[in-house]
Structure formats: structure tokens, C-alpha cells
Amino acid sequence: MTPRLLLPVLAGLLALAPARLPAAEHLLTLTDAKGKPVADAVVSLFPLDRPPPPAPPPPGLIIAQRDGEFIPLVVAVRVGAAVRFPNEDRIQHHVYSLSPAKRFDLPLHGGDTIPAVVLDQPGVVSVGCNIHDWMRSYVVVLDTPWFARSETDGLVRLTAPAGRYRREIWHHRLAKPLVTELVLADETPLAETLPLTLRRDRHPVRRSLTDPGSSY
Amino acid sequence: MRFRVRVLLLLAGLVAAVLGVMLLVVNWSAEREAIAEIRDRFDRAAETFQNLLDRQFDHAAALASLLAADYAFKRAFADTDALTLKSNLRSHIDRVNDAAPGIADLLVLVTPEGDTRAAHGRSEAPAANTRPFAPLIARADARDTDRAQGCVWLGDRFHKFVLVPMLAPDLVAWVGLGQRIDDALAADLGQRSALDVVILRADGRPIASTLPTGLTAAFARLAPAAPAPSARPPVAHASTTPPRAVPHQTLDLVGERFLVLRATVPDFAEAGASVFVLSSLDARLAPTRRLQSLLLLAGAGLLALALLIALRFARSLSRPVQHLADHTRLIAAGDYDTRLDLRRRDEFGTLATAFNAMSTGLAERDLVRDLLDKNVSPEVAARLVRDGAALGGEERVVTVLFADLRGFTPLSEGLSAPDLVALLNRYLDRMSAALEAEGGVIDKYIGDEIMALFGAPVAAPDSADRAVRAALAMRAALAALNRELAAEGRPPLGFGVGINTARVVAGNIGSHRRLNYSVIGDGVNLAARLQTLTRRPEFDTDIIISDFTRAALLAPVPLRDLGPTPVKGKTHPIHVHAVV
Numbered sequence: 001m002t003p004r005l006l007l008p009v010l011a012g013l014l015a016l017a018p019a020r021l022p023a024a025e026h027l028l029t030l031t032d033a034k035g036k037p038v039a040d041a042v043v044s045l046f047p048l049d050r051p052p053p054p055a056p057p058p059p060g061l062i063i064a065q066r067d068g069e070f071i072p073l074v075v076a077v078r079v080g081a082a083v084r085f086p087n088e089d090r091i092q093h094h095v096y097s098l099s100p101a102k103r104f105d106l107p108l109h110g111g112d113t114i115p116a117v118v119l120d121q122p123g124v125v126s127v128g129c130n131i132h133d134w135m136r137s138y139v140v141v142l143d144t145p146w147f148a149r150s151e152t153d154g155l156v157r158l159t160a161p162a163g164r165y166r167r168e169i170w171h172h173r174l175a176k177p178l179v180t181e182l183v184l185a186d187e188t189p190l191a192e193t194l195p196l197t198l199r200r201d202r203h204p205v206r207r208s209l210t211d212p213g214s215s216y
Numbered sequence: 217m218r219f220r221v222r223v224l225l226l227l228a229g230l231v232a233a234v235l236g237v238m239l240l241v242v243n244w245s246a247e248r249e250a251i252a253e254i255r256d257r258f259d260r261a262a263e264t265f266q267n268l269l270d271r272q273f274d275h276a277a278a279l280a281s282l283l284a285a286d287y288a289f290k291r292a293f294a295d296t297d298a299l300t301l302k303s304n305l306r307s308h309i310d311r312v313n314d315a316a317p318g319i320a321d322l323l324v325l326v327t328p329e330g331d332t333r334a335a336h337g338r339s340e341a342p343a344a345n346t347r348p349f350a351p352l353i354a355r356a357d358a359r360d361t362d363r364a365q366g367c368v369w370l371g372d373r374f375h376k377f378v379l380v381p382m383l384a385p386d387l388v389a390w391v392g393l394g395q396r397i398d399d400a401l402a403a404d405l406g407q408r409s410a411l412d413v414v415i416l417r418a419d420g421r422p423i424a425s426t427l428p429t430g431l432t433a434a435f436a437r438l439a440p441a442a443p444a445p446s447a448r449p450p451v452a453h454a455s456t457t458p459p460r461a462v463p464h465q466t467l468d469l470v471g472e473r474f475l476v477l478r479a480t481v482p483d484f485a486e487a488g489a490s491v492f493v494l495s496s497l498d499a500r501l502a503p504t505r506r507l508q509s510l511l512l513l514a515g516a517g518l519l520a521l522a523l524l525i526a527l528r529f530a531r532s533l534s535r536p537v538q539h540l541a542d543h544t545r546l547i548a549a550g551d552y553d554t555r556l557d558l559r560r561r562d563e564f565g566t567l568a569t570a571f572n573a574m575s576t577g578l579a580e581r582d583l584v585r586d587l588l589d590k591n592v593s594p595e596v597a598a599r600l601v602r603d604g605a606a607l608g609g610e611e612r613v614v615t616v617l618f619a620d621l622r623g624f625t626p627l628s629e630g631l632s633a634p635d636l637v638a639l640l641n642r643y644l645d646r647m648s649a650a651l652e653a654e655g656g657v658i659d660k661y662i663g664d665e666i667m668a669l670f671g672a673p674v675a676a677p678d679s680a681d682r683a684v685r686a687a688l689a690m691r692a693a694l695a696a697l698n699r700e701l702a703a704e705g706r707p708p709l710g711f712g713v714g715i716n717t718a719r720v721v722a723g724n725i726g727s728h729r730r731l732n733y734s735v736i737g738d739g740v741n742l743a744a745r746l747q748t749l750t751r752r753p754e755f756d757t758d759i760i761i762s763d764f765t766r767a768a769l770l771a772p773v774p775l776r777d778l779g780p781t782p783v784k785g786k787t788h789p790i791h792v793h794a795v796v
Contacts, residue, residue: 098293133385135385203386204383
């Protein structure tokens with residue numbers, strides 16, 4: 001896990017600390033229908049018995065455009081996060097989002113010249129590039145400090161105060177988020193393995209940014 | 217029935233039969249070929265249709281994909297401004313139809329759930345509370361395909377639609393291009409398959425057709441009942457399924473025979489529409505019908521020609537037969553001289569030659585008979601003709617007469633040979649006539665001597681009387697001849713006659729090649745001897761008969777008894793008489 005990707009998790013953990021509540025652990029293993037681990041799923045916990053703790057000062061988030069891809073593909077942030085879109089490629093990109101959670105349009109640009117976009121609404125912001133159809137990134141904007149993203153092992157570890165939660169699992173290939181209620185208890189980690197029914201990824205295949213064979 | 221008529225009927229019947237069989241065979245094989253050819257087209261029709269539809273879907277999908285990728289379009293969709301979106305749709309459908317005229321009758325924007333967000337085009341937009349594209353999208357989701365496609369009803373218009381995802385960058389909507397299924401599409405299908413095409417609704421109403429309206433309506437009434445819409449085969453594209461051999465039907469549409477097959481086109485079947493391919497058997501057979509008319513015409517000509525030839529042939533057969541029949545009647549009437557000339561080299565010619573040979577043979581037989589009559593006496597000739605020239609003999613009593621010419625030698629002096637013979641024949645002719653008048657048979661001429669028989673070969677009880685009367689007649693005939701000769705200034709002729717009656721042997725005497733009917737025996741020699749006695753002056757008579765003859769006479773004849781006279785070759789004298 002790169003330090004950048006750790007940031008939201010750390011932010012969540014930090015948000016937990018002042019509450020001084022006993023911490024309960026939730027371990028989730030996500031697989032597909034065939035049992036293979038599913039990466040890039042975002043699992044979030046929403047407390048049902050109390051309001052979510054207040055958001056910390058908005059952390060910085062970077063979604064880079066590198067080698068014709070958005071890096072990372074999936075990122076989860078707390079509401080209020082500001083995202084920068086630095087372009088590390090030699091060609092320009094036109095970054096946009098038509099998602100209701102956050103609509104923005106960053107016309108062709110190169111380098112790290114455009115201002116950060118503040119994600120002030122919860123929801124999934126699908127980010128695309130107008131001139132490279134395959135480029136995409138998903139920013140899951142959450143109004144809770146307890147969330148995590150699965151890695152390639154499909155494993156998600158969440159630590160939250162004991163209590164009742166609404167658990168939401170989002171994946172870009174899920175038809176809709178998977179919502180469950182669960183209760184976390186002190187000292188007894190809740191472990192679960194969950195197979196997900198993933199849709200086909202209706203997405204254009206990656207092509208060369210410029211002419212085949214030429215470098216950029 | 218006359219032979220000529222039979223030949224005519226036979227030939228005409230043969231030609232007609234050959235012609236009829238030929239026409240039947242042509243008809244049968246042409247119909248078989250036509251059906252096989254149509255079936256062959258039928259076999260490929262479903263595949264051809266699906267290929268065409270797939271290509272059209274591909275084409276429309278390509279155009280729709282370009283629209284779906286348009287950023288402004290995506291933004292317009294994301295905006296809730298319906299007016300702007302509609303305007304955008306309008307300009308897009310115009311662009312599409314500019315690029316590919318007629319390909320888009322309706323452009324729709326459908327949410328992933330299947331709700332129509334916006335629509336524009338010359339076709340009617342889906343009604344507000346309907347979700348016609350939902351099944352197509354559900355199918356695409358279920359089959360995990362890149363695009364959704366199929367047929368939908370918009371109002372009472374049948375359309376084929378292709379929907380492609382609008383990605384921003386995930387699926388936010390489906391962009392659909394729809395084209396009406398009408399006669400133009402049917403014509404396109406029909407042209408590719410070289411068949412007629414009729415597309416019917418589940419309720420039997422026509423959607424599109426290549427047939428004239430009347431025929432389409434007739435077909436819609438007769439069309440086989442539509443089966444329940446069959447599910448698509450579980451493969452991505454129906455075109456990969458092999459065309460199934462479905463039995464065709466034969467229908468009569470307004471008097472025209474059509475072969476009909478329901479083509480398996482899943483895109484249509486799913487929407488409850490049936491595609492029928494048809495082909496007019498009669499239209500396909502039209503060239504054959506023309507050929508048959510020509511054959512019939514040629515056949516009629518041939519028949520006429522055959523009749524003409526048959527007529528000539530029959531005549532050429534019956535005419536010589538008639539000639540032969542006529543000739544037979546001529547021959548029966550005894551005309552052996554007329555010759556049959558058919559001027560033919562065939563069997564009739566041979567027959568004619570045989571007839572002529574027969575005539576010749578018959579004529580020769582008559583001639584032989586005639587000659588026989590002249591050379592032998594008519595009685596002998598008749599007997600020969602009747603009994604055949606059998607050798608052998610019989611004993612019978614006959615009277616033999618010998619007549620010898622006297623005074624011929626001085627008469628013949630100074631005469632040429634022909635004159636001599638003529639004179640001799642003149643004498644013999646008179647004598648013979650006298651003899652034959654009494655039924656005498658000239659046995660032979662021995663130079664100027666005559667030997668005649670009475671009572672042979674035909675028995676005559678009065679042979680002696682006949683012989684004596686004949687001798688007297690000869691005497692008179694000679695006197696008459698002598699008067700003629702005297703008038704001619706020639707010396708008179710004399711003769712001596714000897715007659716004897718005796719039992720002799722009579723028969724055909726001679727070799728196998730040459731026979732003479734004659735008599736042999738002492739009595740014959742005696743007659744010849746008696747003739748020589750007339751030379752003796754003391755007897756002073758020219759006719760001497762033996763006493764045997766006198767005894768045989770039935771009627772008295774004036775005689776002068778000369779008494780027994782020694783005769784050469786006889787040991788005892790013979791009693792002789794002179795006829796006064």
C-alpha cells in the first residue's frame with residue numbers, strides 16, 4: 001500500500017482516536033462467484049445508533065494521470081476531501097465527472113496545473129477522460145470515517161467502536177451497493193467471507209495513447 | 217380398315233405418343249428442378265437474412281457508438297434539460313442520416329433500467345408508460361453482450377433497434393438507433409435471397425412484403441399459423457446456427473402456385489413476427505412453359521409432316537399392291553403379254569419381276585400347248601395335258617390308215633425347195649383336214665406319206681367306218697386339189713390309201729426326252745403294205761382295205777372284192793377289198 005493510499009485509512013483511524021471507545025474489528029474477505037479474491041471494493045460502516053463522528057480537516061487526495069491511466073482506479077475518501085488531478089503524461093487529458101455526487105469538467109490540461117476538486121457530497125464520483133475512453137477512476141465519497149478498500153487478496157480489515165452498523169460494499173462491477181446491518185462487539189473480531197456477484201465490466205479496452213510503437 | 221389408313225394412324229399415333237411423352241418428361245423434370253432450386257434458396261434464406269440483419273445491426277451499432285461517445289451528448293444526458301437533450305438528439309439523428317441515409321428512423325436514449333429518457337425521429341416515440349427496450353437490455357445483460365438489439369413495436373410500426381452503452385466512463389445510458397421494417401427491407405432481403413419475402417405479425421397482419429398487395433393479403437390469409445416465439449439459441453449470434461431443413465409448403469395464391477417456407481430469424485421471432493420466404497413456381501416454370509409451347513408447335517408441325525410422309529408412304533405401299541392386284545386380274549383373264557413395270561428397286565420391284573416371269577411362264581405354257589396341238593393331234597395333246605406324258609402302252613383295236621402321194625416326183629421337177637414344201641404342205645393340209653374331219657389322228661408324216669389312226673388314243677367303235685369315210689373324203693379332196701392344180705397348169709397328183717383294222721399296242725413311245733404317241737404291231741405294217749398294193753394296175757383302185765376292216769364296218773360301203781392277195785411279210789395271202 002502506497003503512503004498516498006494509506007492516507008484515508010489513517011484519517012479514519014485518527015477520527016476514531018478522540019472518541020476513546022473500545023475498538024471492535026471486522027474482517028471481510030471478498031471473493032467473486034468463483035471464489036477469486038476481489039480487489040478495489042470499498043467497504044464502509046455507518047453507525048446506526050449515533051451520528052458519524054465529525055469529519056477531520058479535508059485531506060489531500062491525488063489521482064494521477066500516468067501512462068494513459070488514472071492511478072488509482074478506486075479510492076475511498078471522506079466527504080470534503082479535495083482531489084488533485086496531476087497529469088504526468090506528455091499528452092493532455094480532459095478529466096470529467098458526470099456523476100451526481102460531483103460534476104466537474106477539467107478541459108485538456110497537462111502537468112499539475114488545475115485546481116483541486118473538493119468532493120463535498122457523498123456518493124461515487126466516476127472520473128473519466130473525454131479523449132481516452134478507457135481511462136477511469138472511481139472516488140467513493142463517504143460520510144463516515146470507517147471504510148477500507150480491498151487489495152488484491154480481497155481482504156478488508158475495519159476497526160470501529162463496538163455497536164450497530166450499516167455496512168455498505170461498493171464495487172464498480174456490482175449492480176448496486178451491497179447493504180447489510182451488523183453488530184460489532186468488543187474483543188470478538190467479526191470475520192466473514194462474502195462472495196460478490198460481479199457484472200461484466202462494460203468498458204472500452206485500453207488502446208495506445210498515440211500511434212502504436214511511438215513513445216509518449 | 218384400309219391399309220393406307222392403318223399406316224397413317226400408326227405413324228400419327230407414334231409421333232403423338234413420342235411428343236406427349238417428351239412434353240411430360242420436360243414438364244416433370246423442369247418442375248423437379250425448379251423445386252430443387254427454390255429449396256436450395258430456401259435452405260440459405262434464413263442464414264442470408266440473419267447475415268443481412270447482423271450487418272445492418274453492426275452498421276447501426278457503429279453509428280450509435282459514435283454518438284454515444286460524443287462528450288457533449290454525455291453532458292446533455294447528464295443535464296436534466298430535456299429541451300437541450302432533444303435538440304441534441306435531433307442533430308445527431310440528422311448527422312446519422314446524412315452519413316447513412318435512411319438508416320435511422322428513431323434515435324432513443326434509454327436508462328440502464330430500460331426507461332426511455334428521450335427519443336427523436338420520424339417514427340413514433342415509445343408511449344410514456346411503456347418500456348419497449350427493457351427486454352432488449354435485459355437480454356444483453358443476461359447474455360453479457362456489448363450491445364442490445366432486437367425488434368420492437370412502436371405503435372403499430374415494427375422496428376429493429378440496436379442499443380449501445382453510453383459510458384461516462386461507466387454505463388450511464390443506452391443510445392439506440394431504430395429502423396422501420398418495411399417493404400424496402402423486405403425488398404433488400406428478397407433481392408439477396410432471390411426470393412419473395414413476406415413478414416407477418418403474430419396476428420397474421422402483414423408488416424412488409426415484396427409481393428403485390430393483393431398477393432400479400434392472400435398470403436396473410438393462408439399463412440401457416442405462427443408458432444410461439446422461439447427462444448434464441450444459446451449462442452451469441454444466431455447466424456452461427458446452421459440453417460435447419462424445414463419442409464416447405466405449397467400454396468395457391470390467386471391462382472399462382474407458390475412454395476413457402478417460414479425462415480428462422482430469431483430477432484423477428486422474439487418480437488412475434490414471422491418471416492416467410494416464397495417463390496412462385498409458376499414464374500420459375502415460365503421459361504419451360506414457353507419451351508413447351510414451342511415444342512408443342514414444333515410437334516404439331518412434325519405431326520403434320522409425319523402424316524404427309526405417312527400418306528405418301530402408305531400410297532407408295534398401296535399403289536403397287538393395287539397394281540399387282542390389277543395385274544393379277546389381267547393374268548386371270550388370260551392376258552400374258554402385258555408386263556408390270558413398277559419402277560421400284562424394293563420388294564415390290566422383285567414381286568413385279570416375279571409376276572412378269574410368271575406371265576412369261578404362262579405364255580410359254582400356252583405356246584407349248586399350242587405347238588403340241590399342232591405337232592400332235594389335238595386329242596393326243598389333250599390326253600397328254602390331262603394324263604401327262606406317261607410311258608407305257610395298252611392294247612386296243614384301231615384302224616390304221618396309210619396314204620402315199622403319187623406323181624409328186626414329176627411335179628416337183630423344176631420347183632424350188634420352198635415351192636416344193638408349200639405344195640407338199642398344201643396336199644398334206646387337205647388330207648389332214650379330211651382325216652381330222654372324221655376324227656382321225658395324224659400319227660406322223662413320213663415324207664409325203666401320212667399315217668393316221670382311228671380309235672386311238674380315243675376309242676371309237678366305228679373306227680373302220682370313220683377311216684373309210686375319211687379315205688373317200690381324201691379322194692374327193694385330192695380331186696378338188698387336182699382341179700386347182702390343173703387350173704394352175706400343173707400336172708395332177710394321185711395317191712394310194714391302205715386301211716387295216718387290227719389289235720395293236722398304243723402308247724407314248726420313245727425316250728424320256730422325246731416321245732411319240734403311236735401304235736405298233738403287225739396290223740400297222742399290214743396297213744402300210746395294203747397301201748403299196750394300190751400301185752398294182754390290176755387292182756385299179758387307189759383305196760384298199762383289208763377284210764378285217766370290212767368286217768369291222770358298221771355301215772355297208774360299196775366295195776369290190778379283190779380276193780386273197782399275197783402280201784410281202786405275210787405267209788398267208790390277205791383278203792383285200794377296193795373301195796369303189
